[in-house]
Amino acid sequence: MEIHYSPEQLAFRDEVRDFLKQELPADIAAKVKLGKHLHKADHERWQKILSKRGWYAPGWPVEHGGTTWGPIEKHIFDEESAAAGAPRLVPFGVNMVAPVIIKFGSEEQKATYLPRILDGTDWWCQGYSEPGAGSDLASLKTRAVRDGDHYIVNGQKTWTTLGQHANWIFCLVRTDPEAQQQRGISFLLIDMATPGITVRPIITLDGDHEVNEVFFDDVKVPVENLVGEENKGWTCAKYLLTHERTGLAGIGASKAALTNLKRIASKQQKNGKPLLEDSLFRSQIAEVEMSLMAAEMSTLRIVAAASEGGVPGSESSILKVQGTEIRQAITHLMRKALGPYALPFLPEELDLDVDGELLVDDYAASPASQYFNMRKLSIFGGSNEIQKNIVSKMILEL
């Protein structure tokens, strides 16, 4: 057994570190580290830099512009990116719809969409959740009725993350209302410029505009935008979800957040000395750091097994629950670290280039907002309760 990286893996890590040091724009990294708002342009700028290096889509097959990285290399890259303050990639195009197109799409679809994802022409968003179908995705109601060369789509999607920036949406739609839940669903690619689509912002509890509702009113979608077979969309959906869940533990992001927490705790004072030296607070940080250490080891075990050809199964559900709880615990401590200064609501200070004097310090505007924003972690990607149902069914056979 060897818990350390091999010399080759260490060399790769250094290569990634060098790249991040040279190429990650300092202003973007500063925003990420302080929990400030990222704009569409920030995402696009970083994405272009990655794309130029050939590292934007490491998981794709080489012929489509991917890399030969194995699970360990991908893990190293994610870790280093998070530690350096690189923005989390908006996954909907590169890591969600692309793998589905590569696996189930036609040659034309691959040729059309993949290059546009790589070069940043298209910004994708996800049309899965509906007001009545969250974690119970199979009960979705958005209808697509075949009419000659088109589907006519009617319905509503919700929780569409960053949909305000998107020009394409991939949707699960019901094409056979008679069939049992999962059977009558299809996977459609829809141009957001099509008449009949309305995007309406949802302002979340932290005051941010991150998610949207998307309405479809007699939207005409060409049949060639169907991925895979009609009524077999559930296969695509399931495939996509297994891709999604493995990254949801967010160990790298939690490590970066923990570093930030320690920084805040070393600046804030209690009883005339840094909060980080307060034994009670310190032990709470220690506790979460040790949980994170365990989750990181579990991740490495899963990653190593995957590189031997194993498929991450329900362990990733367990890890999703653990990882999201850890991240939430960190945001709880960040908020606590500010004391009464967790109260001021200063969305304007979430922009790094804010004019005028800051109320406290550059870190103080975001922790309480982040705490509330991060409540989403245990809800999205299949709520933590749903993950437990999965483990219960798949591993425990209960």
Next chain:
Amino acid sequence: MDFKLTEEQQMLKETAERLVRDVYDFESRNKFSESEAGFSTAFWQQLGELGLTAIPFSEELGGFGGGGVETMLIMEQLGKGICLEPYMESVILAGGLIGQLGSDAQKEELLGGIATGELQAAVALDELNSHYDLASVTTTATEQGGSWSLSGRKGVVIGGQTAGKILVSARTAGNNRDEQGISLFVVDPNAAGVTRRVYATVDGRKACELFLDNAQGELLGEAGNAFDAIRYQSGRAIAALCAEAVGAMRTACDLTLDYLKTRKQFGVPIGKFQVLQHRMVDMISELERATSMAILAACLADDEDSAERSAKLAAAKFVINRAGRYVAEQCIQLHGGIAMTWEYNGAHYAKRLVMISHQFGDDDHHLEAYAAQLGAA
């Protein structure tokens, strides 16, 4: 990075697994526990014959040169059977201390016996008010004409009831809780001035209080300089306990899962109730966490002494103490009233899991140790 077992390790694991399965059914365990020795002397002998007591020792000493991973594989199986034999105490801890501190003559005399299992040793580090602080030593040793004489009381010496030799920490200089001035002695429990009060432990083992009244001890290593070795070897003991806990947790989870599938209430197996399903998943989740940390501890156990090694071992024990208690309590809760009975085996797993947290530091102890070294970002 590689978490696979080598062929030899796989064989070692299977050997230990088979042995425990064949010998350690629950009824037999009860008998061993109630016997005078408090464990199976026959099983101990088998461990020796199969070479399992020789695993961590170097080849010159008749061992296999095994490290933390080999130790983990054995301890995990012993945990699955909630075995009572003082393997950790004799082989890993006493063996490790003698190996690190002993003279060539002492190593030859003692380690050879420990490796074959002919000598079962115990280690006496705790005292009435030491509360996991290994530097809290009030037992004294004084030198008179080249021989050392020990006085004081050492507590909860697991395996001390049958040990042929007991390693005792005693103060030869300094004040209580000073790391300097602590020495280690080999004491013959049958020598003059040594009395033992033997008792059972909550988890079905046996231990003793050791009363020393001008008892003779043979110095191990240099006088006053044993603390580093004690701390280092207790780290190896912690790694071993983590592995044992994982084995016990795994069986406790298996028993509970099995019960959820068979026990019916309101006409259905109780495992159909979502609230119990989620509780079971939480148990498995704790087991995963514990497994990861036991692997981490095993891979570090034999590394050179360093602040990082100490911190990670503290983290492992902390996580495992917490996980062990959770699994123990949920195992009892999900079994309902049946778990409150002595005749239910799960209850004995629960007891061992909770008692592991009372060896080499509970969660508060390790939380404090970990927090103390926490660096700023």
